[in-house]
Amino acid sequence: MEQAASPFDLLRTTLSKEEGRAEILDAAAEAFMQKGFAATSINTVAGVLGCTKGRIYYQFESKSDLFFAVHREAMLMNINAVSGIANSEGKPLERLSRMIRAQAMVIMTRLPFQRASAQGLELHLAGSTTAEQREVLHSLVVMREQYENIFVDVVTEGIQCGDLRSFDPKFAVKPLLGALNWMTVWYRAAPGETEEHQRKIADDMADFLLSGLAASS
């Protein structure tokens, strides 16, 4: 928006505001992942970028603001990854399986953002936010609900058509997303991690969640 695309873009040496923000977001996500919210200072983030606070405070009002932006980015990735599949052709069970695998892949490939997002839930409760931030915070909660509802809807469909067992859909989604989100805790890319390996993990997650751990007797 700040800078319309033009043939001269190729000559640009400075970043647009959007790009500048994105770069900060990456650095912040990385820092939050490694040190956690409390132990990460704005200077830490600046350090990752090789710049000073000034640049960050030009784009973000506060540390919380920065964190919220990272969190929001993660939610957008998630919604983006699964909503297309949810609305596509195919049986609910098959769509759900693809959604699980897609979500697992996003978690593994965009780990810093996803990890921040998982931490983020902690901050939803922190009362120490200003009135205007409360609005952003609320939008984040809404996004998370929307995201969760994408799953709830497909699960509901699946139950109706007999593909899925008759759990309460609202409930069933909790352990489902819980198992996925918890990946942010244990997953570490192995040195030279291949996409094949990641796909294997994603497949196993879907298999586990859909068919369970017990042998069908």
Add this chain to the structure above:
Amino acid sequence: MEQAASPFDLLRTTLSKEEGRAEILDAAAEAFMQKGFAATSINTVAGVLGCTKGRIYYQFESKSDLFFAVHREAMLMNINAVSGIANSEGKPLERLSRMIRAQAMVIMTRLPFQRASAQGLELHLAGSTTAEQREVLHSLVVMREQYENIFVDVVTEGIQCGDLRSFDPKFAVKPLLGALNWMTVWYRAAPGETEEHQRKIADDMADFLLSGLAASS
């Protein structure tokens, strides 16, 4: 240890050091749950207890120290809840089912501690801890591994006897515990929550994790 049990205990009006610590731990767990680690100050915790910082700093060296103690307490609860079942009689599948339900119950009944414990993983990565704290931190990691291994062992048994599907046990435990730990995020005791209701949730968790979401065709 500070104060041996004696007949005169009934007359005591002051708390033993152990009891004093426990009370602080409860208050701290509550505060960490409500505001998160970053937003919780030592004063916040003191406020919950209706005392001042002095009392807390008499028992705990630092805020991190206090947090570690809460975390440790949570891990002890967990190990305590499942290890007995793991070592009891019965088929692995049945023991695993009971372990899942027991763990779910602990999470619901001791939510503040469990929530702190779930947050805690974040801090394992924060490099900003002193050398002596690093030791405590390490013991916490070890405890978590021990705890996880209790599940791994039972799952391994279950696979060997054909009760469970042939996942890698180390892997299978991740979504299993992930789904359980994620309860700390969504579970809130409903007003007038009954134990029956909690047991229903625990049962559903076990059912979901062992039999999966898909209908057995």
Add this chain to the structure above:
DNA sequence: GTCTATACTAGGATAGAC
């Protein structure tokens, strides 16, 4: 053992140069 008072500083945030 707990309180009051106080020291100390990390780090969030802002102003103004460039």
Add this chain to the structure above:
DNA sequence: GTCTATCCTAGTATAGAC
């Protein structure tokens, strides 16, 4: 737009009274 310099509060931690 980014940097340098500075302000300033919140909150950790300690010393010493009681």
